[in-house]
Amino acid sequence: MAKLQSTQSKILVLGPSWVGDMVLAQSLFKTLKLKDPNCIIDVAAPAWTLPLIERMPEVNKGIALPFKHGEFALFERIKFGKSLRNEAYTQAIILTNSLKSAILPFAANIPQRTSFLGELRYGLVNDVRKLDKIKLPRTVDRFVTLGLNKRASLPDNIPNPSLIANKDNALATLQKLGIPSPNSTILGLCPGAEYGEAKRWPAEYYAEVAGEALSKGWQVWLFGSEKDIPVTTAINTLTNNRCVNLGGKTNLSEAIDLMSLCDNVISNDSGLMHVAAALDKKLVAIYGSSNPHHTPPMNNKAVVEYLGLECSPCFKRVCPLGHLNCLKNISPQQIIHHIQN
Structure with missing residues (x-):
């Protein structure tokens, strides 16, 4: 027994900062567990991603990184890394792929440090993988390949993320917000996108879809962070305040649980879109400036709306041509068609 314990694989994953990418990282965690069911996986990431990690049964624990977004903080990273040495990863x-993200595992004396080379990381990363963007077009492909042996090929079927929701917490959140428990079909709308307006389908289009759902006796819940309050408020105003406006009223953990109660979800390409996919929701994912072939929803029930214009994907925060046709030319009726079937 002691020998098994001494040779047990214990892995520290340095996770991404974006909510959507952290959801996709669960496919890596599942792959690691398929390869070695006894391995222990800890994930170090920004604190705001921990509610996601808590919903992933493959992960032993989440470790909140104390650094500000974009902060190099060399000596603090070294100190934090040294504090993890007793974990014996x-x-x-x-x-x-940043330089700063490779400092902590080096300081923690972790013997095998696996990643793509990234920026100036010779020595900090000693198990360097080649990033072939043609062979690994999707973010999830790139994450999963880092969990495989160096010469191994990607599996034919990459496991989808699957977050665990808590219905009791969802009902408690509704009670806290003074919202009656649902007794009809629920449509969840996620009209925000942290990256920028070139990923946001127009608010008036969302309102038209909401109006159609409301006319059928459905409830419509508007999800979003504090930054999304203007757009959730605009949609609610356009529907004569008949929606449940959750914009800025929930934390990520509460949003996950509430979204688990939805029957259908319509979302821009955002973190909440990946959350909905990982909750196995019937999902319509709307893409504008980004590329659905790079970060698709990992869900067989998902429908992707993407026009693939000559100028798409531009990956810009604001439409460089000023017309936003990649989103404006996706009509509300196209989206309504999906939720009617």
């Missing part, structure tokens, strides 16, 4: 898998 056998491998670190670094999902981001």
Whole structure:
């Protein structure tokens, strides 16, 4: 027994900062467990991603990184890394390509440090993988390949993320917000996108879809962070305040649980879109400036609306041509068609 314990694989994953990418990282965690069911996986990531990690049964624990977004903080990273030495990790898998993200596992004396080379990371990463963007077109492909042996090929079927929701917490959140428990079909709308307006389908289009659902006796719940309050408020105003406006009223953990109660979800390409996919919801994912072939929803029930214009994907925060046709030319009726079937 002691020998088994001493040779047990214990992996520290340096996770991404974006909510959507952290959801996709669960496919890596599942792959690691398929390869070695006894391995222990800890995930170090920004604190705001921990509610996601808590919903992933493959992960032993989440470790909140105390650094500000974009902050280099060399000495603090070294100190934090040294504080993890007693954990005796056998491998670190670094999902981001920055120099600063490779400092911590090096300081933690983790013997195998796996990642793509990234920026100026010679020595910090000692198990370097080649990033072939043609062979690994999707973010999830890139994450999963870091969990495989160096010469192994991607499996034909990559496991989908699948977050665990808590219905009791969802009902408690509704009670806290003074919202009656649902007694009809629920349509969830996620009209925000942290990256920028070139990923946001127009508010008036969302309102038209909401109006159609409301006319059928459905409830419509508007999801979003504090930054999304203007757009959720605009949609609610356009529907004569008949929606349940959750914009800025829930934390990520509460949003996950509430979304688990939805029957259908319509979302821009955002973190909440990946959450909905990982909750196995019937989902319509709307893409504008981004590429659905790079970060698709990992859900067989999902429908992707993407026009693939000559100027798409531009990956810009604001439409550089000023017309936003990649989103404006996706009509509300196209989206309504999906939720009617």
